[in-house]
Amino acid sequence: MRKGTLLGIILGIVVAAIATGLGAVLATSQTPVILVHYKQGAIPLNPDASFWSSVSKVSIPLSPQMLVYPQTYKSISRTLKVAAAYNGTHFALFIEWKDSTKDVEGIPGNISAFADAVAAEFPVNSSGMPYICMGDTAHPVNIVFWKAGRGVENMVAGSGYGMQPGEKYAIGMEEATTSPVEELPPQAQIWVASAKYENGMWKVVLMRPMGSVFPLVPSFKPGETTSVAFANWEGSLDQRAGMHEISGWFTLKFAPLTATGTVTPTPAKTTTVTATKTVTKTTTATVTKTTTVVKVNKGVIIGLSVVIIVLAVALGLALIRRHTT
């Protein structure tokens, strides 16, 4: 191996290590957008529902939080699989991850266990991207936190959110912000959750209404784009508080309301959506990544396929010619 190449590889590893240490997730740029599928009718809260097994999921790589006390000194690498859907009134996140131990809190007399947990954060306003670790004054973050055995909580973080003590008091919060993350008052606890642990896998569905009247909880709108980031705690490693795995920011894109079918998360130009059928009726037999498919006009597919094949052959010929000359 050449000296330069070796140096390059080492440099690359060093840069990657530093970036990871700073909480930046390198894989972010390569990961597709999390598309919030539109679904007609009720979105199932049950994580075992066929809808959640058929809907396409995005892999979210995680890395240990090393920026603030308490840092993550015990960790195992893991990836979340996330799907999202809305139905005009409600928004739901489906999160699943592999976990060989089921760690649940709240069992009578059990003070030995820390629970497995997962959280997602959203920017409260669209004025700019919040700091990934608990936001900042100008860009607070709204956090939904689910903990095994304890349930779901809606929280906010971001150093006072630029609000006066009186304003905070008026919306039912403590006047002085003394904690990096605060629990929102009862009227803002809009999330419901259900979870299941089976075969070494946690599946969690988090659901809330699309709109929010509470100032520190964002409203979601069809067709809109916002961001989302995830965090995950492994109870068997005593992970809690800052000791956990985090992702970078991901784009969360709400499919337009007009498309009553679903849109595939990777915008492949070969498929055309006909707005006739709903997701639950689709077949998953031939689909790999994009498991949510709708009835598509056969003629269009054939036509496009022919065009692609012709283009590919032409490209191949051109390459061969160039190579030989």
Add this chain to the structure above:
Amino acid sequence: MIRAQFAMVINLDKCLGCHACAINGKKVWTNREGQEYAWWANVETRPGVGYPKLWEDQERYGGGWVLVNGKLRLRLEVEKKFKPLEMRDYYTPYTYDYKALFAPEVGEEQPVANPINMYTKKPMEIKWSPNWDDDLGGANIYGKADPNWKNIQASIYMTLRNIFMFYLPRLCNHCLNPACVAACPTKAIYKRKEDGIVLIDQTRCKGYRYCEIACPYKKIFFNWKTGKSEKCIFCYPRLEVGLPPICVETCVGRIRYVGVVLYDEDKVLEAASAPEDKLVAAHRSIILDPFDPKVIKQAKADGVPDNFIKAAQESPAYYMFKKWEIALPLHPEYRTLPMVFYIPPLSPVIASMGPNGTYDAKYESIIPSIDEMRIPLQYLANMFAAGNVDEVKKALKRLVAIREFFRRINVEGMSKMAAASVLQEVGLSIEDADLIYKWLALGKDRWVIPTRNRPPRLASQRIPSIQSS
């Protein structure tokens, strides 16, 4: 910045181990689901392993502060290996099948209330309890495991001739430099500005339990039901209306004293970073003289109310810890500057009958040699002075001198003036002796509790805009 702080003194010389403090603390605050195993106040028998088991072993639990290159750091941050406590570190909480005592059937045998596991609700065998090594019952087995045997040959004190015991009642120390506050990632624990009471905000606590590891006294208890941690609150709702904490008021031996001390907040870090043998002295140095006009002026400027300053002048804690130096902090080497102080126990001088029927005890001057006392000084020093024997000696000598002073008056019929020579020897005055007698012997005026004189706060008064307009 001068602040006021509630402090407690516990006179171990008179603790009779009745557990009234523990039972009342339990009945008032933790007699509910989630806190079955929690004893905010407890009584231990020493030598022994205590509750939770071996809580003083910081290599095991990771509590308190350590000096790293002269800087104070949380032990749990220096060595990232410590876990919160488990139920086996405490004990399996149990109740009794009381219904069996009222069974309608009349039988041959006396009815028995068998122990029942509080979690499974099934009969169980009791294998450990909050004070398993009570009354020397287990001292021959567990006594040697006591972490306070440092630099002492423990086996000597396991023999019948040399064996000793005393009680150690404990509670949250409401430290000046609390490790639990520093360890909380959500800043749910705070030290009240007005009186120094350390509290956990139950709305902010997320049950991360770093406080539990950080507290070297293991006085924070996780509530499995609420998922939040709880601790002794120094009965602040009682203090606010002028009542003493429940453990103080119900103390049968009248050995608990509560008062306010004034301290210099800016010197806390310096005192907590002192060398081990000077920790007690450094701790005393930040407690201020409430009669000093400069201190009074500054305290007023810093917002300490007049009645708190007056209370500090009458505070048993100020006299016993600061002025007379007869009270000592529990394990100052944890560097949290605890604010519950202990008057070390006196014990009989080990002596034997001489050939002529005389009592063959060694005396240095009139005061019997403190070194000949049954409880080894080093043991007490390990517990109350980070190993500094001189601090314990000073306290014990003064206690003996007070006894000798009153013995001379009451038994030998000496005048107060003539008897006072024994006081001079240890640096106390007759006025000091009278006050010590009033507090330690008679148990009068054991608490001086100032209140903020606040009118009761109504819910409607909470909106600031309405009040100001």
